[in-house]
Amino acid sequence: MKSYAGNANSIADSVLSVLYDHRLADEISKNARAKVKNVYNWNKIAQDTHFIYQKAICQGIAEKQRLEMAQESARKTKKAKSKGMLLTFRGREALA
Secondary structure, eight states: OOOTTHHHHHHHHHHHHHHOOOOHHOOOOHHHHHHOOOOHHHHHHHHHHHHHHHHHHHHEEEEHHHHHHHHHHHHHHHHHHHHHHHHEETTTTEOO
16 A cells, blocks of 8 residues: 555545455455565575675686786886896787
8 A cells, every 4th residue: 555655534435445345455454464474484594695695706706817817917017127128929029
């Protein structure tokens, strides 16, 4: 049921509709039970928790790999600057 915010008559009309219409009350009750069973069951909660942990672990690993790649790139750049300009040919380095 929807009601207008701050309008007591709107809320009262909704409550009275549920109180006097038994089919509507049964339908709302049935839908609420189904939602609770689907959203708040232990299998769903366990799956959601597993997904969140898996996502956090994967993001952590990806961030670590990005950091390692950036550090390796910085080391290579520093090494190249200290040795002079390097050319790379199929994995071999040669001074230019």
